[in-house]
Amino acid sequence: MNHNDMANLHLKSGLMTRSWTASEYKKLLESETTRFFCVENGFLIGRIIGEEAEILNVIVHPNFRRLGKAKYLICKFEKQAKNAGSAKCFLEVAESNNPANKLYSNLGYVMVGRRESYYDFVDGSKDNASILSKEI
Numbered sequence: 281m282n283h284n285d286m287a288n289l290h291l292k293s294g295l296m297t298r299s300w301t302a303s304e305y306k307k308l309l310e311s312e313t314t315r316f317f318c319v320e321n322g323f324l325i326g327r328i329i330g331e332e333a334e335i336l337n338v339i340v341h342p343n344f345r346r347l348g349k350a351k352y353l354i355c356k357f358e359k360q361a362k363n364a365g366s367a368k369c370f371l372e373v374a375e376s377n378n379p380a381n382k383l384y385s386n387l388g389y390v391m392v393g394r395r396e397s398y399y400d401f402v403d404g405s406k407d408n409a410s411i412l413s414k415e416i
């Protein structure tokens with residue numbers, strides 16, 4: 281999977297925010313702090329900076345959900361982050377994104393902060409972001 285495939289998958293994800301472009305993914309992949317994991321029809325992109333790891337995005341194609349792919353990708357990322365010396369993993373998620381919130385809470389992530397009206401959705405609406413964290 282390359283940056284073009286990632287952007288294509290993002291377009292099909294159903295996420296309400298503007299899709300990240302292939303060139304945005306390419307730039308991220310070129311960064312030294314970025315970590316990338318993929319499975320068939322899914323990927324995770326994150327970064328590890330010292331003691332802190334951050335999941336930037338995890339996307340699974342709509343036809344291949346509830347098969348444990350996201351859980352597998354997150355566990356891989358957490359393991360690598362822990363081995364690299366990180367103690368905590370963070371992420372941001374829209375409050376209305378029920379599948380993602382269920383996924384993260386089932387994996388032990390807890391809310392540590394909130395950003396009001398953080399997300400601008402393509403339909404013009406807004407949503408708050410929850411900042412979640414987990415000790416890894």
Ligand SMILES: CC(C)(COP(=O)(O)OP(=O)(O)OC[C@H]1O[C@@H](n2cnc3c(N)ncnc32)[C@H](O)[C@@H]1OP(=O)(O)O)[C@@H](O)C(=O)NCCC(=O)NCCS
Pocket residue numbers: 293294295337338339340341344345346347348349350351352372373374377378379380382383384386
């Ligand atoms: C969120 C997303 C990545 C989950 O991917 P997935 O591969 O379907 O998730 P998994 O199969 O690994 O799910 C693991 C667990 O999370 C929970 N979960 C995942 N999706 C769920 C849903 N739609 N409803 C309820 N619980 C859900 C369940 O506990 C699930 O375990 P179970 O299937 O044994 O009950 C996927 O729905 C997606 O790509 N959504 C659009 C992109 C997105 O929102 N990314 C997150 C941005 S912050």
